[in-house]
Amino acid sequence: MSKRETLKRLLSYLLNDKAGFAVAAIFLLFAVVADVSGPWLIRIFLDDYVAQDYYPPNVLWGLALAYIAVTVLSGLLHYAYGIRFSRIAIEIVQTIRKRVYASIINQPLSAFDYVPAGKLVSRVTNDTESLKELYVQVVASFLQATALIIAMLTAMYLLSPTLTVVVAILIPSVVLVMYYYQRRSSPAYRDSRDLLTDINSVMSESIQGMSLIQLMGQEQRFSERFADLTEQHFNTEVRIVKINGIYLRPLIDLMSGVALISLAALFGWHGNELIGVGVLYAFISYLGRVTEPLIELMQRLSLLQQAIMAGERLFELMDAKQHVYGDDDRAIESGTIDIEGLNFSYDSKTQVLTDVNVSVKEGGFLALVGHTGSGKSTLASLLMGFYPVQKGALKLGGRELSTLTQNALRSGIAMVQQDPHVLSDTFRANVSLGRDISDEAIWQALEQVDLADYVKQLPSGLDTAIGTGDITLSAGQKQLLALARVLVDKPRILILDEATANIDSGTEERVQQALAALRNTMTIVVIAHRLSTIADADNILVLHRGHVEEQGNHQQLLANKGRYWQMYELQQTRAHLEELEQIACGETETHEGIA
Incomplete structure (x- = not known):
């Protein structure tokens, strides 16, 4: 101009x-x-x-x-x-x-x-x-x-x-x-x-x-x-x-x-x-x-x-290309996911995903694993509609993702990110995010993610401001809060991008129990680093440099003794070494106390 x-x-x-x-x-x-x-x-x-x-x-x-x-x-x-x-x-x-x-x-x-x-x-x-x-x-x-x-x-x-x-x-x-x-x-x-x-x-x-x-x-x-x-x-x-x-x-x-x-x-x-x-x-x-x-x-x-x-x-900025959504405003009634021949590149030069094929049934549990840069988060972003599908097909509930309106897409699929953003506002505002949601629904969501007891003990309860004064949240609490945000809206498909990475083992167990109960009402897609958290997955997609190297359930992939088996063995060895180190430290402290 x-x-x-x-x-x-x-x-x-x-x-x-x-x-x-x-x-x-x-x-x-x-x-x-x-x-x-x-x-x-x-x-x-x-x-x-x-x-x-x-x-x-x-x-x-x-x-x-x-x-x-x-x-x-x-x-x-x-x-x-x-x-x-x-x-x-x-x-x-x-x-x-x-x-x-x-x-x-x-x-x-x-x-x-x-x-x-x-x-x-x-x-x-x-x-x-x-x-x-x-x-x-x-x-x-x-x-x-x-x-x-x-x-x-x-x-x-x-x-x-x-x-x-x-x-x-x-x-x-x-x-x-x-x-x-x-x-x-x-x-x-x-x-x-x-x-x-x-x-x-x-x-x-x-x-x-x-x-x-x-x-x-x-x-x-x-x-x-x-x-x-x-x-x-x-x-x-x-x-x-x-x-x-x-x-x-x-x-x-x-x-x-x-x-x-x-x-x-x-x-x-x-x-x-x-x-x-x-x-x-x-x-x-x-x-x-x-x-x-x-x-x-x-x-x-x-x-x-x-x-x-x-x-x-x-x-x-005003004339920049806007995100293009479809015109199908019908709600997503089924949590099925169908991906066929999916290819994607951020810069049209380097392929990030190549020929990805996977199907997830209603109420299914799909896990995405792989080393850093394998394409896990990119696939999750494509499922959320953050980027347009360049080649191949991606269907949610039997309908092409590109045909869905923003309202249909955002109400039908939700994501909890690894590093969620928390507003400098009250707990109520952070969970509702401007949506018309009752306090009862907010408390129910907080119960599901094991945050309700913590919020109830605060002087102002849901009206307590986060990020100001003496109230700050740990990394794990932020992820639990982000999970509560999506649970109040009850989407058909829920994506967890390393959402349990910063949660202690006790809280993680409760979240796993909540997700197990939700599987009856929604499809779960989990990007996981700790393989122990996805042992119950119906299908595990093992990605390597944008390719699907293996897929199957936990037992099948261990029996294949491929890349998943190698990752699992490494984690088991690391966990065993950490356990031995903790025992050794405990014995040392005991001897010092006797002395």
């Missing part, structure tokens, strides 16, 4: 509130008339009364009161215009911010695979604030300046067409300066905005990964990286200051001075026989009121450049 198209699209938002814009325009029109009236009244006073040595009291008092009235009225009308336009600008910024956010959360997960979170946050916050400056500072000033210039030139022409020609020469000269300023400043402002985004991104990532940075002793490296970006941003800002210092006020002041000298020279040549003193005063006053808006416009061009850059980035 070109700069002109971006600016045109940004300005189109002004028409969202046509009535408000019309009211602002009326305020501006009357304010400009009041601005023009002041110097005109002074011209009458000088030429018609002072030059004639004629001072009628009533007329002079009338002119004085009229001058005071139009001055006060001008200030009030400009204030009303500014308030009205600021309101319009804030509403536009809110609209754009909402649309950008809605676009972000509706994009497919693939859009976030290579985009740092800090850059997205910067766009939603900083870039939308830049747009507010566009409407409040640039557009409002441009309309005001344009109206003033037209009104002042009209008043000048009515006073003296000859002097108006001298002043009018100033306008195209300023336009030419503005053109060259835009050409020089645009790249600098783009670099400044990009560097500021990078700075925010580094800051966000550093705060999020502070424990890792300190653990690995990388404070110096990150500090140097941040300092380098800050230095680049400083140099870019200095370049902008130099450009502004040349093209903004100095050149406009120079041209204004030339126009003023020309007026004085013309007045001195012809004398006051052709041009009265009052007319000259009015022209000088009008000239000042013409040049000031032009200088203000030049100064606002920097904000215009920033706003256009921000608009390009925001529209890029």
Whole structure:
């Protein structure tokens, strides 16, 4: 999208509130008339009364009161215009911010695979604030300046067409300066905005990964990286200051001075026989009121450049491809899963899954095992509809996943992730997540995951806030809470992505019992690292580098003595060594106590 198209699209938002814009325009029109009236009244006073040595009291008092009235009225009308336009600008910024956010959360997960979170946050916050400056500072000033210039030139022409020609020469000269300023400043402002985004991104990532940075002793490296970006941003800002210092006020002041000298020279040549003193005063006053808006416009061009850059980035997000769902809104009534010839790649180069075939009956228990990078989580993400199926077939309840609406898919299949996100809110809000769920259903879900007793002992129960004050959850409790979230909605298919990895053996046993009871009502898919947790699975899919190397139940795979058997033996050996180590430690402590 070109700069002109971006600016045109940004300005189109002004028409969202046509009535408000019309009211602002009326305020501006009357304010400009009041601005023009002041110097005109002074011209009458000088030429018609002072030059004639004629001072009628009533007329002079009338002119004085009229001058005071139009001055006060001008200030009030400009204030009303500014308030009205600021309101319009804030509403536009809110609209754009909402649309950008809605676009972000509706994009497919693939859009976030290579985009740092800090850059997205910067766009939603900083870039939308830049747009507010566009409407409040640039557009409002441009309309005001344009109206003033037209009104002042009209008043000048009515006073003296000859002097108006001298002043009018100033306008195209300023336009030419503005053109060259835009050409020089645009790249600098783009670099400044990009560097500021990078700075925010580094800051966000550093705060999020502070424990890792300190653990690995990388404070110096990150500090140097941040300092380098800050230095680049400083140099870019200095370049902008130099450009502004040349093209903004100095050149406009120079041209204004030339126009003023020309007026004085013309007045001195012809004398006051052709041009009265009052007319000259009015022209000088009008000239000042013409040049000031032009200088203000030049100064606002920097904000215009920033706003256009921000608009390009925001529209890029708003126009980004949205996640595409089907139009079949019928609820998933069966928990069957059928996968045939499934292939998938994140970047269209490296295959992550190749020719995966598996079927799961209603109420079945499917386990996915394999080493890191084997494709387990990718297969779970495809089942959730986070990524589109590229090749092959994936059916839920006998229907192609791609044909299901978002509502049908999200109500029919749910996932508990390995590292679930917990809101800084109450237990009730964390379980319901905005859904209309009764407290009774929430307590029932918490009972199933063995969290009810813990929540009941808290002072505020379900109203206890998490992540604030003294209440924090362990990694295992977070996973139990995430499991309770999906159990209240009773999906037809439940996926557990290493959801029991951080739970102690006692709690894990209770969760296993709860899942065994749920198998009568839903299909369970478990991504497991500890093979002991999936011994009861109907079918175990052993993945290796995206291929299905083996599948069958626990006993069948052990009898085959393939990769699953090797993984199981390694875990059994490790568990046995840990048990021996614990016994040895216990004996050592006993001997030390006797001694």
